[in-house]
Amino acid sequence: MRVEIWSDIACPWCYIGKARFEKGLAAFAHRDEVEVVHRSFELDPSRAKHDTAPVVEMLAKKYGRTLDEARAMEEHVASNARSEGLGYRTEGRDHGSTFDIHRLLHLARARGRQDELLDLAYRANFAEERSVFDAEVLVDLAAEAGLDADEARAVLTDEDAYADDVRTDEREAAELGATGVPFFVLDRRYGVSGGQPAEVFTQALEQAWQGRAITPIGAAAGACDADGSCEVPQA
Numbered sequence: 129m130r131v132e133i134w135s136d137i138a139c140p141w142c143y144i145g146k147a148r149f150e151k152g153l154a155a156f157a158h159r160d161e162v163e164v165v166h167r168s169f170e171l172d173p174s175r176a177k178h179d180t181a182p183v184v185e186m187l188a189k190k191y192g193r194t195l196d197e198a199r200a201m202e203e204h205v206a207s208n209a210r211s212e213g214l215g216y217r218t219e220g221r222d223h224g225s226t227f228d229i230h231r232l233l234h235l236a237r238a239r240g241r242q243d244e245l246l247d248l249a250y251r252a253n254f255a256e257e258r259s260v261f262d263a264e265v266l267v268d269l270a271a272e273a274g275l276d277a278d279e280a281r282a283v284l285t286d287e288d289a290y291a292d293d294v295r296t297d298e299r300e301a302a303e304l305g306a307t308g309v310p311f312f313v314l315d316r317r318y319g320v321s322g323g324q325p326a327e328v329f330t331q332a333l334e335q336a337w338q339g340r341a342i343t344p345i346g347a348a349a350g351a352c353d354a355d356g357s358c359e360v361p362q363a
Contacts, residue, residue: 129162129337134169134301134311137229137260139352140205140216143250145310145323147212152329158337166242168230168297169309171352172223180224180261205358208323208350215255224261227294232266234290235283236275245273308353322351 133149135142153159187198202218209216229249236245248269252258258265263284270280283289304313312320312329314336320329352358 129158129315129333130165131162131333132165132167132313132316134167134297134306134313135309136169136171136352137226137246137249137253138171138223139309140209140254140358141323141350141352142310143214143254144205144209144212144350145312146246146250147214148323148326149310149312149329151212151326153333155326155330156333156337158333162333164243166233166237166246167301168233168294169301169306169311170226170230170294170298171309172225173227173298175225177225177228178261180222180259183221183223184219186223205350209254215251217255217257220257221253222259222261226260227291228263228266228284229260230294230297231290232270232280232283234293235280236270236273239275241274245270245275248273308351310351 131149131153133146135146153162153164156162184195184198184202187193187201188195191198191201193201199218206216206218233242233245233249236242249260249266252265252269253260258269260266260269263281266284267277267281271277301311304311304319306319306321308321310321310323312332314320314332318332318336320332350358
């Protein structure tokens with residue numbers, strides 16, 4: 129069974145949702161027969177390559193909040209991340225274009241190191257003081273994931289490298305009706321949206337394995353939509 133996960137490195141609920149999905153997968157009896165593929169979805173596809181801004185300031189502007197209110201929003205998401213054992217910095221993070229990261233993740237998939245690079249990129253973006261919008265940081269992350277640093281640098285230098293793969297993923301997401309991420313597709317038949325609890329993913333995997341229809345699950349547990357807005361549930 130194949131599970132495809134559309135996500136963006138800038139989406140905190142994708143970071144949280146990946147951890148929850150993996151816990152749900154670990155509880156699934158047929159986990160060793162599940163292939164997981166990560167797909168590209170840009171929350172801010174029109175953003176210029178070198179246009180970065182502090183996350184807290186971006187949130188305040190987007191939602192019309194004060195800086196203190198934006199910090200409180202970040203802290204709420206951080207508490208969800210920390211409950212899953214994930215590191216999360218609420219200050220000092222940047223927001224920017226993720227197109228190059230997605231291109232590099234396609235290289236990593238071709239070399240069998242996609243999951244490793246994705247984990248490192250999430251950790252760098254949300255938990256460490258390393259900007260994933262810096263090309264040399266991305267090269268370092270690629271090397272840590274087991275990729276050849278020179279090949280990774282060459283991909284980042286060639287703006288056409290894997291660009292079509294990213295756009296294809298994004299078109300397929302639209303065709304499947306994804307309006308936000310994380311978006312999980314099981315065998316191209318069933319979909320689960322948002323960073324749902326681990327047990328929801330286990331149930332969805334069991335139903336997909338048995339061929340039963342899954343009622344589409346909304347994003348109440350947290351998601352980031354196509355205009356870049358990330359929901360902060362109050363529960």
